[in-house]
Amino acid sequence: MIRIENVGKSFGGFRALDGLSLHAGEGTVLGLLGPNGSGKTTTVKILTTLLSPDSGEARVAGYSVRTAPDMVRRNLGLSGQYAAVDEKLTAFENLHMVGRLYGMNRRTASARAKELLSNFRLTDVAHKRSGTFSGGMRRRLDLAGAIVARPKVVVLDEPTTGLDPRGRLDTWDVVSRMVSEGTTVLLTTQYLEEADRLADNIAVINHGKVIAEGTATELKQRAGSERIRVVMRHAADLTAAATVLDNAAGQGVRPELDRQDHSVSIAAPDGHRTLVRVLSDLDARALPVEEASLRRPSLDDVFLTLTGHTTGPSSPEPEKEAVSA
Ligand SMILES: Nc1ncnc2c1ncn2[C@@H]1O[C@H](COP(=O)(O)OP(=O)(O)O)[C@@H](O)[C@H]1O
Ligand SMILES: [Mg+2]
Known part of the structure; x- marks a missing residue:
């Protein structure tokens, strides 16, 4: 579902990705574990077509980010490092809007929004403006937004950074739920415990390169x-x-x-x-x-x-x- 082969990316003279390769099979969670500045967000941006690679190839569900970026986007949901919700809209309106943007009719978008609000424990606050939400609630809403259109692949960039322990546990629940529904997930994190808990396979990166990969047990x-x-x-x-x-x-x-x-x-x-x-x-x-x-x-x-x-x-x-x- 995700294939990144030998991707290089430089900013000016700085080599942010240095021949990075990653793979994730259908329905699995790949944890990208690395310290600040190791290239996690750059990888996410390339995979989600927000940045183009200088060299190498990245594919999502078989589609190349270079030659078929539209198909990549159609198969992919993204929750970025900073939760992106429209603060002026309610939780329901946020999800409904995403559904409409994906081309759903009103009724379908509404049904999907309600279903997700329930799955993500947001029904009680469905009609409150998301600008009033806590970090954890905002993150849940953002994650829900990423899967409105039931993408095959979901990319989560540091989904629990900045959350309190409760918010972190909630987010882990939600990610597990996505996976049990067959979604393939690429998850970046700085938290070893998070990778240990959620990821089937872990790639440890440093300076834009994979320095080790395997299951948590193998790495240990x-x-x-x-x-x-x-x-x-x-x-x-x-x-x-x-x-x-x-x-x-x-x-x-x-x-x-x-x-x-x-x-x-x-x-x-x-x-x-x-x-x-x-x-x-x-x-x-x-x-x-x-x-x-x-x-x-x-x-x-x-x-x-x-x-x-x-x-x-x-x-x-x-x-x-x-x-x-
Ligand atoms: N647009 C940019 N211009 C210049 N340098 C960048 C840019 N984006 C990222 N970098 C640099 O590339 C490196 C990797 O960044 P990033 O992928 O955001 O790391 P991470 O998400 O792992 O913290 C960092 O040293 C960062 O400063
Ligand atoms: Mg980052």
Whole structure:
């Protein structure tokens, strides 16, 4: 349903997309995960024919954005990074108008608007001006607008950025509902949890390029192994503890130190065995441990492993410094 092949796009001398390729099969959700400025919106604009690529090809439902932009638009619904609703119109009027713009007659447009208002839990406010809506309600209305004409493909650009937790959960519900009705979704996000929860496949992008792709599980496996975290009783023991972890893991991976919570952590291929060794080595060196744990990698770890930094807003990390022992 979505095929992007080797797309390049520059703004002046700046290469925003650098040979980007993405694919999504019918009825699946492709999560495009990347930090600010990585090229997510540029990708969305190319796929939705709002920008043309300098090189490469993008197709929606088999139609090329270059040679058949009208057909691309006919098969596609877009909810942009900033919710686009007409604030002077009511929720009903907004959706009704979209239906009419897509060529529906009054009755069909009205029926579709009512159906969507109900699906998106907006019936109670159907006749209120959308200018008075909260961010979450506005976003729901915008998402509803994107699927009025039952497009095969829906593109959502950071649909939950700026929403409160309730608004985010609501939006996730709505996206799941779209997918269960067979819609193919391309969803961009900075939130690892969102990609984890909604996407069948995830493409991680950075500097306009896909740097990893796969299911959330596959990506987590790539982030290495389980992670060991040890909280030391004394901050003064942190550096010595880091050396112990480093030797036990034996992968040349750098342990991460967090002075605020007295912790040292490291990815270890053979988690259980490594943890046992770490604890016994710390004990042998009389370095008292407050807490020790083993956990499977999260998408945050994936991102950190791949890009060397976290995505930002989703994961406010305490200050960390890497140490080489
Ligand atoms: N119209 C434009 N003119 C110049 N630079 C742009 C333009 N649009 C995007 N960029 C640059 O391209 C990069 C990718 O932008 P964008 O696709 O919006 O990233 P994202 O949506 O992932 O935050 C950014 O560095 C941005 O500043
Ligand atoms: Mg963007």
